[in-house]
Amino acid sequence: NAGVTQTPKFRVLKTGQSMTLLCAQDMNHEYMYWYRQDPGMGLRLIHYSVGEGTTAKGEVPDGYNVSRLKKQNFLLGLESAAPSQTSVYFCASSFLTSDTQYFGPGTRLTVL
């Protein structure tokens, strides 16, 4: 039981490049979330999903897209990276919204 895994762990992009972050969970959770963590700002919700095939916008969705084609995977895409997207990205999942969220180890992204 691996819990929540994220790929890659680190990445450096140049402005304008694109990339996809992969989140996978093996707990059969319905809800999945993408957050970004910046110093002094806590965690901010980017996008989330309440089930396979569904996605919704969070607090800071601009510049990001997501897809949940399979229940266990939640992909976060950056179409044209900007320096403002330099951050640590965390994926999380839960069975219900009143339940514990399980977090992945994070992806540290730097955009030059």
Add this chain to the structure above:
Amino acid sequence: AQSVAQPEDQVNVAEGNPLTVKCTYSVSGNPYLFWYVQYPNRGLQFLLKYITGDNLVKGSYGFEAEFNKSQTSFHLKKPSALVSDSALYFCAVRGEGSSASKIIFGSGTRLSIRP
């Protein structure tokens, strides 16, 4: 709109002393409240939650939190701090209505325990 506030960026405590990390919330209905801890270069880990029932909630690593409805607070406490408790702590509240699928996190409090 629902929100959560952690008024202290940093809390410093001597090992063996009691610790308190403060959290206040704002929701219109009954709150679902959480505490998470983050160790360096790691994801967040669940500590405890309050949904209903006893106002004193016990969680992992000897932590507990007291729900106070009149003061809209959910402070995290531990009777005797350990150096290994040093970490970043987040309070969170579940959203309401159309935001009920979301968890809203505070800005975090860095807890530093000195030997």
